[in-house]
Amino acid sequence: MSEAKVEKSDQEWREQLTPAQYDVLRKAGTEAPFTGEYVHHKADGSYRCAACGSVLFGSETKFDSGTGWPSFTEPAVAEAVELRADNGLLMRRTEVICRTCGGHLGHVFDDGPGPTGQRYCINSAALDFQSESAPGSAVETGPDAGAQAMTDPSPDTAVPDTPAS
Numbered sequence: 001m002s003e004a005k006v007e008k009s010d011q012e013w014r015e016q017l018t019p020a021q022y023d024v025l026r027k028a029g030t031e032a033p034f035t036g037e038y039v040h041h042k043a044d045g046s047y048r049c050a051a052c053g054s055v056l057f058g059s060e061t062k063f064d065s066g067t068g069w070p071s072f073t074e075p076a077v078a079e080a081v082e083l084r085a086d087n088g089l090l091m092r093r094t095e096v097i098c099r100t101c102g103g104h105l106g107h108v109f110d111d112g113p114g115p116t117g118q119r120y121c122i123n124s125a126a127l128d129f130q131s132e133s134a135p136g137s138a139v140e141t142g143p144d145a146g147a148q149a150m151t152d153p154s155p156d157t158a159v160p161d162t163p164a165s
Helices: 010-016 019-027 147-151
Strands: 045-049 055-058 081-086 093-098 104-109 119-122 127-131
Touching: 010 019, 019 104, 055 119, 081 104
Parallel strands: none
Antiparallel strands: 045 055, 045 127, 081 093, 093 104, 104 119
């Protein structure tokens, strides 16, 4: 994957993100369990990085883990995330990072369902949801994912070159 990295100053991140998003994405914070917007979310679509817009997870891999955070069996595109050892808080965990902007998303654990046995435990504050029926909802990654589809006029709204007869 050759996506351009998104790099911003701390001040630019503070201006772009809400305080909760900034705490999670830039300071590796964790929202309280069962408080996030997407814990019980069931709609079809894509979960994107709230900082850069990269597609991270698809609704078809989301499941109710009962842990209080949105949980997924795998990323939409494996290269969209980076896994790093996290030995903080006197625990051994694996941190999940957005590969495009370096934002902290959550952690992955080996207690999930399905063939991989993985549970990607992700903070809602790190995510933005795009409905399957929304423009640009195909699995794309990167900060400009879906931008073309959102700016092109649809055939229903295009102005014809010649008058209708």
